Amino acid sequence: MARSVTTRHKTIATVAAWIVALLIFFPILYTIITSFKSEQEAIQGFSIIPSGTFESYTEVQAQSGYFKFFFNSVLLSVGSTILALLVAIPAAWSMAFSPTKRTKDILMWMLSTKMMPAVAVLFPIYLIFRDTGLLDSRIGLMIMLMLINLPIVVWMLYTYFREIPGEILEAARMDGASLWNEIVYVLTPMAVPGIASTMLLNIILAWNEAFWTIRLTTTEAAPLTAFISSFSSPQGLFWAKLSAASTLAIAPILIMGWFSQKQLVRGLTFGAVK
Amino acid sequence: MKLRTLTLGLLSASTLAFAAHAESITIATVNNGDMVRMQKLTEDFTKANPDIQLNWVTLEENVLRERVTTDIATKGGQYDVMTIGTYEVPIWAKQSWLLPLDKLGDDYDAKDIIPAIAGGLSVDGKLYAAPFYGESSFVMYRKDLMDKAGLKMPDAPTWDFIKQAADKMTDRANGVNGVCLRGKAGWGENMAFLTAMSNSFGARWFDENWKPQFDQPEWKNTLQFYVDLMKADGPEGASSNGFNENLALFQQGKCGMWIDATVAASFVSDPKNSTVADKVGYALAPDNGLGKRGNWLWAWSLAIPAGTQKADAAEKFVSWATSKHYAELVASKEGWANVPPGTRSSLYANAEYQKAAPFAKMTLDSINAADPTHPTVKPVPYVGVQFVAIPEFQGLGTTVGQLFSAALAGQSSVDDALKQAQDAATAAMTEGGYIK
Numbered sequence: 001m002a003r004s005v006t007t008r009h010k011t012i013a014t015v016a017a018w019i020v021a022l023l024i025f026f027p028i029l030y031t032i033i034t035s036f037k038s039e040q041e042a043i044q045g046f047s048i049i050p051s052g053t054f055e056s057y058t059e060v061q062a063q064s065g066y067f068k069f070f071f072n073s074v075l076l077s078v079g080s081t082i083l084a085l086l087v088a089i090p091a092a093w094s095m096a097f098s099p100t101k102r103t104k105d106i107l108m109w110m111l112s113t114k115m116m117p118a119v120a121v122l123f124p125i126y127l128i129f130r131d132t133g134l135l136d137s138r139i140g141l142m143i144m145l146m147l148i149n150l151p152i153v154v155w156m157l158y159t160y161f162r163e164i165p166g167e168i169l170e171a172a173r174m175d176g177a178s179l180w181n182e183i184v185y186v187l188t189p190m191a192v193p194g195i196a197s198t199m200l201l202n203i204i205l206a207w208n209e210a211f212w213t214i215r216l217t218t219t220e221a222a223p224l225t226a227f228i229s230s231f232s233s234p235q236g237l238f239w240a241k242l243s244a245a246s247t248l249a250i251a252p253i254l255i256m257g258w259f260s261q262k263q264l265v266r267g268l269t270f271g272a273v274k
Numbered sequence: 275m276k277l278r279t280l281t282l283g284l285l286s287a288s289t290l291a292f293a294a295h296a297e298s299i300t301i302a303t304v305n306n307g308d309m310v311r312m313q314k315l316t317e318d319f320t321k322a323n324p325d326i327q328l329n330w331v332t333l334e335e336n337v338l339r340e341r342v343t344t345d346i347a348t349k350g351g352q353y354d355v356m357t358i359g360t361y362e363v364p365i366w367a368k369q370s371w372l373l374p375l376d377k378l379g380d381d382y383d384a385k386d387i388i389p390a391i392a393g394g395l396s397v398d399g400k401l402y403a404a405p406f407y408g409e410s411s412f413v414m415y416r417k418d419l420m421d422k423a424g425l426k427m428p429d430a431p432t433w434d435f436i437k438q439a440a441d442k443m444t445d446r447a448n449g450v451n452g453v454c455l456r457g458k459a460g461w462g463e464n465m466a467f468l469t470a471m472s473n474s475f476g477a478r479w480f481d482e483n484w485k486p487q488f489d490q491p492e493w494k495n496t497l498q499f500y501v502d503l504m505k506a507d508g509p510e511g512a513s514s515n516g517f518n519e520n521l522a523l524f525q526q527g528k529c530g531m532w533i534d535a536t537v538a539a540s541f542v543s544d545p546k547n548s549t550v551a552d553k554v555g556y557a558l559a560p561d562n563g564l565g566k567r568g569n570w571l572w573a574w575s576l577a578i579p580a581g582t583q584k585a586d587a588a589e590k591f592v593s594w595a596t597s598k599h600y601a602e603l604v605a606s607k608e609g610w611a612n613v614p615p616g617t618r619s620s621l622y623a624n625a626e627y628q629k630a631a632p633f634a635k636m637t638l639d640s641i642n643a644a645d646p647t648h649p650t651v652k653p654v655p656y657v658g659v660q661f662v663a664i665p666e667f668q669g670l671g672t673t674v675g676q677l678f679s680a681a682l683a684g685q686s687s688v689d690d691a692l693k694q695a696q697d698a699a700t701a702a703m704t705e706g707g708y709i710k
């Protein structure tokens with residue numbers, strides 16, 4: 001009796017989880033479906049059965065070369081993540097293992113920078129980029145993406161590092177390890193799951209960032225967000241083309257997320273039940 | 275010896291590289307059919323100008339407007355040519371953000387530009403943007419449904435006739451709405467239509483002292499007529515419909531009439547995409563017998579920002595893209611029906627164009643009927659038919675558009691929407707220093 005109740009609960013929970021997952025995934029699924037419709041079909045109303053045409057993909061590729069934007073997206077998301085980790089690992093180490101009275105305040109202040117709307121600093125940032133010659137440059141955008149995601153990276157790493165017993169680091173120190181060796185050979189290998197999930201999350205955030213990547217680029221450094229933006233038309237039907245462009249833009253990150261989901265979930269729930 | 279050879283080699287290579295280096299100009303534009311076509315045809319320009327390379331940045335309309343404004347205000351110099359509308363040109367030219375176009379070439383024939391369009395792009399007699407395509411608005415209607423209703427559309431209908439025809443054509447059981455009009459909130463969406471419509475009702479945004487006029491009976495008449503018409507004969511969910519949504523409805527045969535941009539004529543008469551391509555007739559935008567019609571005036575135009583370092587190359591490109599030669603190039607490659615409309619008088623005198631575009635005469639008549647300097651019956655302190663050419667209008671126009679869209683959706687009454695519009699406009703004008 002008890003077993004059948006448990007099984008029924010499990011089934012209900014599984015069905016509920018599937019429904020929630022489908023609801024969350026549905027906008028993406030519908031975008032993909034729409035990309036296989038003609039423009040007329042796309043605007044006709046809700047329908048989950050497309051005619052299966054590839055004309056939007058052909059047109060999107062003919063209008064703007066996808067691969068240049070794709071290459072920039074890869075470079076910017078991976079580059080900004082590496083930069084962020086280089087800065088955040090030492091910062092999180094010092095906060096986790098040598099905290100001061102102000103550590104919590106600093107962490108909160110870092111997070112508070114994320115609470116400001118980006119548009120509030122558009123002009124100052126634009127002027128800085130203009131004066132330093134960084135407008136439409138990959139390196140400038142990499143630094144920008146690193147800076148906007150840094151608070152989250154530091155926070156995540158700080159949480160993971162706090163899970164590592166300080167005694168292990170002390171033992172390494174007693175064995176004569178320098179600070180550098182302690183971080184590189186002791187701390188980092190132990191925090192690999194946390195660092196990996198932080199890295200993956202940061203790549204996703206950088207890949208999807210659309211405010212700065214559209215506003216600070218023109219032709220050379222424009223990533224896939226700019227590619228998507230170019231298919232919206234004030235006069236003319238564009239939903240199918242926009243959906244095809246969006247599908248092409250999200251496909252790489254979706255595939256990456258699919259293959260690394262175990263790592264991501266493990267990292268994100270690390271220490272959650274402590 | 276080896277070092278000298280290497281140095282000489284490097285010097286020669288760098289000299290050659292420098293000589294072969296083309297000047298590149300960056301063009302910011304929107305993703306409209308005519309713009310996309312221009313990008314495909316640029317080989318004609320680069321062949322004639324091998325020293326100029328073209329880079330394109332295509333953006334969503336509002337993002338483009340914001341990006342270009344940021345760049346131009348900070349003198350970022352990211353763009354050498356940009357696509358802007360009739361709204362921006364007078365404002366930006368007055369702020370010295372644009373270069374006057376006075377070197378378009380001897381064979382450019384600037385006098386051929388339709389006077390109403392040229393007037394909207396000029397400040398103190400100087401042209402600050404060259405029109406790439408221009409438009410007004412007019413009535414597109416289903417001839418078969420009009421026949422069925424036992425009516426004949428006059429060339430210059432009144433609003434009363436439109437109401438009468440819409441009532442007769444509406445057949446909701448068969449999915450036919452008598453009339454489709456813009457309802458989606460936005461200064462360039464429902465407010466473009468409603469402002470132009472209000473002109474024909476004698477309404478105005480501001481009096482000569484910049485006092486908002488939404489508390490006047492002319493606005494009440496405009497908005498009440500619009501809401502009543504749409505409730506009786508408009509499509510379901512009309513408050514979400516903009517140009518593209520109405521285009522799809524009309525092409526699917528779900529609208530008896532559609533009053534919108536003249537540029538839509540080439541879409542609705544295209545048999546590849548429109549199920550009613552051979553059944554469409556055209557008429558001037560309606561009036562109320564007050565001397566003004568409800569049609570607007572707009573031109574997507576190419577302008578050169580003052581911050582560019584490549585003004586000469588940019589002007590060469592602008593001259594090419596808006597020339598008679600470009601119109602002939604499009605005609606030779608894609609047919610006369612695809613030539614960008616609404617910019618040059620010579621196009622409308624061309625028999626081949628008239629044959630390919632049955633809406634040509636009505637388009638020209640509509641453009642000529644709009645006067646941006648005297649948009650409505652009473653005098654106004656601003657320029658612009660379906661907008662007010664002041665920087666505050668983008669924000670204010672969208673706010674008022676949201677209020678009117680809510681009235682159409684039945685979320686508020688016409689009186690409440692007008693009262694709130696009056697309050698919002700008064701606050702914006704006071705803050706902007708227009709009302710002392």
